Amino acid sequence: MIYQSEQLTIRRLDGDIAELxxxxxxxxxxxxxxxxxxxxxxxxxxxEAESGIKGLLVTSGKSVxxxxxxxxxxxxxxxxxxxEIKPFTKPQNDNFNRIAALPYPSAVAINGIAVGGGxxxxxxxxxxxxxxxxxxxxPETKLGILPGWGGTTRLPRLIGxxxxxxxxxxxADQRPDAALxxxxxxxxxxxxxxxxxxxxxxxxxxxxxxxxxxxxxRKHGPLPLxxxxxxxxxxxxxxxxxxxxxxxxxxxxxxxxxxxxARNMSLEEALxxxxxxxxxxxxxxxxxxxxxxxxxxQLLGKKAKGWEKKADKKxxxxxxxxxxxxxxxxxxxxxxxxxxxxxxDIAQEGLDLGLSEANKxxxxxxxxxxxxxxxxxxxxxxxxxxxxxxxxxxxxxxxxAVVENEKVKGIVLAEVEKEITEDTILASNxxxxxxxxxxxxxxxxxxxxxxxxFNPVHAMPLVEVIRGEKTSDAAVARTVAYANTMGxxxxxxxxxxxxxxxxxxFPYFGGFNMLLRDGADFTxxxxxxxxxxxxxxxxxxxxxxxxxxxxxxxxxxxxxxPDRMQPGFKSATEVMFENKRYGQKNGKGYYEYVPDKKGKPxxxxxxxxxxxxxxxxxxxREFDKQxxxxxxxxxxxxxxxxxxxxxxxxxxxxxxLAMLYGVGFPPFRGxxxxxxxxxxxxxxxxxxxxxxxxxxxxxxxxxxxKMLANGETYY
Ligand code: NAD
Numbered sequence: 245m246i247y248q249s250e251q252l253t254i255r256r257l258d259g260d261i262a263e264l265x266x267x268x269x270x271x272x273x274x275x276x277x278x279x280x281x282x283x284x285x286x287x288x289x290x291x292e293a294e295s296g297i298k299g300l301l302v303t304s305g306k307s308v309x310x311x312x313x314x315x316x317x318x319x320x321x322x323x324x325x326x327x328e329i330k331p332f333t334k335p336q337n338d339n340f341n342r343i344a345a346l347p348y349p350s351a352v353a354i355n356g357i358a359v360g361g362g363x364x365x366x367x368x369x370x371x372x373x374x375x376x377x378x379x380x381x382x383p384e385t386k387l388g389i390l391p392g393w394g395g396t397t398r399l400p401r402l403i404g405x406x407x408x409x410x411x412x413x414x415x416a417d418q419r420p421d422a423a424l425x426x427x428x429x430x431x432x433x434x435x436x437x438x439x440x441x442x443x444x445x446x447x448x449x450x451x452x453x454x455x456x457x458x459x460x461x462r463k464h465g466p467l468p469l470x471x472x473x474x475x476x477x478x479x480x481x482x483x484x485x486x487x488x489x490x491x492x493x494x495x496x497x498x499x500x501x502x503x504x505x506a507r508n509m510s511l512e513e514a515l516x517x518x519x520x521x522x523x524x525x526x527x528x529x530x531x532x533x534x535x536x537x538x539x540x541x542q543l544l545g546k547k548a549k550g551w552e553k554k555a556d557k558k559x560x561x562x563x564x565x566x567x568x569x570x571x572x573x574x575x576x577x578x579x580x581x582x583x584x585x586x587x588x589d590i591a592q593e594g595l596d597l598g599l600s601e602a603n604k605x606x607x608x609x610x611x612x613x614x615x616x617x618x619x620x621x622x623x624x625x626x627x628x629x630x631x632x633x634x635x636x637x638x639x640x641x642x643x644x645a646v647v648e649n650e651k652v653k654g655i656v657l658a659e660v661e662k663e664i665t666e667d668t669i670l671a672s673n674x675x676x677x678x679x680x681x682x683x684x685x686x687x688x689x690x691x692x693x694x695x696x697x698f699n700p701v702h703a704m705p706l707v708e709v710i711r712g713e714k715t716s717d718a719a720v721a722r723t724v725a726y727a728n729t730m731g732x733x734x735x736x737x738x739x740x741x742x743x744x745x746x747x748x749x750f751p752y753f754g755g756f757n758m759l760l761r762d763g764a765d766f767t768x769x770x771x772x773x774x775x776x777x778x779x780x781x782x783x784x785x786x787x788x789x790x791x792x793x794x795x796x797x798x799x800x801x802x803x804x805x806p807d808r809m810q811p812g813f814k815s816a817t818e819v820m821f822e823n824k825r826y827g828q829k830n831g832k833g834y835y836e837y838v839p840d841k842k843g844k845p846x847x848x849x850x851x852x853x854x855x856x857x858x859x860x861x862x863x864x865r866e867f868d869k870q871x872x873x874x875x876x877x878x879x880x881x882x883x884x885x886x887x888x889x890x891x892x893x894x895x896x897x898x899x900x901l902a903m904l905y906g907v908g909f910p911p912f913r914g915x916x917x918x919x920x921x922x923x924x925x926x927x928x929x930x931x932x933x934x935x936x937x938x939x940x941x942x943x944x945x946x947x948x949x950k951m952l953a954n955g956e957t958y959y
Contacts, residue, residue, distance in 0.1 A: 267305025312360025533914025573701025741804025
């Protein structure tokens with residue numbers, strides 16, 4: 245043994261080859277935390293001191309090769325100044341440079357996922373052999389940063405600037421065939437043959453059959469582009485990436501700047517430019533926000549796994565009541581993810597509609613080559629449309645998705661409870677009705693909870709699992725486990741009007757209606773909020789949700805929280821409703837919608853709509869952008885804070901993710917709590933005072949005031 249630690253071992257194999265094997269003890273994956281980086285330094289000291297070595301083989305003892313840097317270490321690091329952050333990359337770059345400069349060749353066997361730092365160590369090796377089971381990539385820009393361990397330096401020299409920028413800017417995982425074609429790896433092997441082929445490659449290089457020194461010179465020299473070629477290349481690629489990334493995500497453009505600035509530099513100088521770029525990005529709020537989202541997502545994943553473990557039974561057969569927009573979507577998603585589902589309605593037309601929706605979605609997948617016609621047949625066959633309860637005694641969960649009417653739902657739930665076993669879980673997809681109240685219709689309220697999907701079900705990642713007063717852990721556990729199987733992100737919340745997402749969305753719409761009342765133009769509000777990062781402004785969003793649905797839900801919210809959500813005036817949205825302008829569903833709302841050639845509704849403005857508003861819209865005047873942002877965002881943020889304080893949601897991280905996945909809150913802002921931390925509670929308090937005249941929705945909670953006084957933050 246040349247070197248051994250809890251992170252890695254280096255041992256001598258036959259033929260004087262040293263094998264560096266990463267196997268981080270106590271963890272299921274390899275990652276580069278500070279301990280692994282230090283251990284690699286110590287291991288390389290030992291390796292360099294060992295005489296007679298002719299080649300280095302790099303391997304992993306896990307099914308994953310390397311997941312890259314330990315992201316949890318970024319949170320404290322990114323709070324530091326640029327000057328303090330810059331040296332962070334140096335120890336690992338020194339390690340990789342030492343591997344790249346060994347007096348003998350090196351080869352790596354990439355057996356599983358190798359991303360971020362995991363790929364960068366591979367790039368430092370002379371030869372790369374990739375398993376057919378592996379994926380490689382540099383996903384750092386998805387976290388708002390750039391690859392800081394030689395990724396921007398070595399990759400473009402290996403596969404060319406265009407390809408390298410595409411890999412880094414999209415952050416996408418690359419499959420073995422694409423990696424081989426690009427020249428990022430030298431060979432692809434089956435998992436069984438991987439080690440032998442890598443060793444054979446290494447031996448061939450040791451024997452002089454492969455020129456490893458020539459490869460090193462290419463990887464560490466200037467980019468092979470003359471000035472004109474460079475100008476053309478960088479100009480074109482900047483235009484393309486700039487357009488795709490948009491101004492809110494600076495990392496991809498920074499990557500290009502770094503590659504361009506370092507194109508004629510030595511490796512050392514290039515790594516210095518890279519470290520500068522890394523530190524620049526790491527100090528942006530976008531990086532903090534995106535790293536926060538990544539960590540929140542991990543927390544949610546862990547919680548979901550915890551619930552899965554608690555579930556007494558896996559859902560193997562499901563049922564949905566109601567084959568409408570939501571029921572049809574739920575049936576599709578369940579079947580598509582491998583859980584057969586009965587779809588019950590009271591009308592044959594309903595069933596036909598639900599099936600044709602599923603058919604449309606599946607046909608699209610087949611047309612795009614993402615599914616075989618056989619698989620499509622299997623999925624469709626696992627949706628069992630029915631007008632009766634036959635077979636309901638063999639289902640593990642029933643999701644109720646009938647019309648949003650409390651009386652109807654009460655009757656339907658009581659009826660279905662008689663058809664299922666004592667052990668079956670019953671969940672309602674209601675958007676506005678109290679889970680605790682609905683449970684009063686049941687003999688076994690402990691088996692009942694909310695399972696609130698978002699429209700369209702196949703595309704929206706979030707599911708709120710709602711715990712009523714009598715809901716048992718077992719019911720929550722099985723429902724979360726089913727949501728996981730369906731490929732959804734489940735956030736467990738307590739019952740209250742609007743649950744979590746709608747409860748905070750409606751104060752935002754309330755802010756919108758007040759802005760209109762005070763003379764703002766709805767198109768101007770949409771524009772400002774879209775520039776701020778929302779995928780659609782509030783008027784457009786209301787049209788997509790459905791004005792009728794919006795008005796109904798607003799009434800429920802007003803009854804639930806009259807002090808903050810009772811408008812006290814007739815809102816423009818109500819006027820739209822009275823004029824039968826229901827939004828996209830009937831082609832007319834705030835905007836009008838005309839289908840384009842592909843049948844997609846195109847949003848247009850018909851000025852006549854302004855004539856309908858009456859007193860609900862004040863005399864039109866221009867508003868300052870910041871005023872629009874504050875008046876829209878404040879009520880939403882304060883209501884979310886209330887939800888956290890009341891324990892409706894357990895953590896700020898889950899609340900932030902729910903808004904990202906449920907309504908498309910801009911990821912580069914990291915979530916509403918993250919946004920409040922970024923602008924600071926003092927600024928939130930100042931805006932709250934400025935708009936105090938707009939009512940209680942703008943008033944800070946006691947806890948927020950205390951946080952301000954104590955200088956506390958949510959993260
Ligand atoms: P929908 O009107 O499209 O579909 C309702 C279906 O239920 C119809 O096919 C109807 O025939 C059927 N139905 C009525 N009574 C029934 C009964 N006794 N047994 C079986 N089927 C019956 O409605 P939707 O938009 O799909 O909404 C369904 C539920 O999902 C509602 O509770 C709604 O609040 C909720 N939801 C809707 C959305 C949305 O954006 N549409 C989003 C989240 C949640």
